[in-house]
Amino acid sequence: MSTVDQRLLDAARAGAAAEVTAALAAGARVEARDAELRSPLLLAALGGHVEAAEVLVAAGADVNAQDHRADSPWLVTGVTGSVAMLHVLLPAGPDLKLRNRFGGISVIPASERGHVAYVREVLRVTDTDADHVNDLGWTALLEAVILGDGGRAHQEIVELLLAAGATPDLADRDGVTPLAHAEQRGFAEIAELLRDAS
Incomplete structure (x- = not known):
């Protein structure tokens, strides 16, 4: 070099x-x-x-x-949760269907990690697929429930994903729905949100 x-x-x-x-x-x-x-x-x-x-x-x-x-630069914004970086990169034309090594798009790691502001913004300013399924068979909604802590940040992310059109009962590969996962984990507030959306 x-x-x-x-x-x-x-x-x-x-x-x-x-x-x-x-x-x-x-x-x-x-x-x-x-x-x-x-x-x-x-x-x-x-x-x-x-x-x-x-x-x-x-x-x-x-x-x-x-x-x-x-x-990629765009994909890692979902990991870091940087809204500022999202806006720097957006004019450069990111491929919203480009997949990371887990087969996911940026909104999935952002949902898992509780990056509320990022999830809100990426859903607002792009046509990101809220129902994208990664190689594990998980959507952003499933990751927010399965890998989240059930707290306020993940509750807000569930609300944002549902408002953006995420399918509330889109199950994982084993046929387990986000609601069933939420109930198994004792995430009462998230379970209620999912029941209301179904």
């Missing part, structure tokens, strides 16, 4: 927007990759470095470029 490409990767990882600009001006490739095939934009997105990401998007960075783990 060229020294200038490494300079760009290091700057993106550190969130040093001015250094990103300088490295690009010195001839660094906007799609340079590190040993794990992470692009500068992916490194910026992982670190929540909004200004560095803005520079890279303006330079034409690929918002869908995936690394060896199938992460």
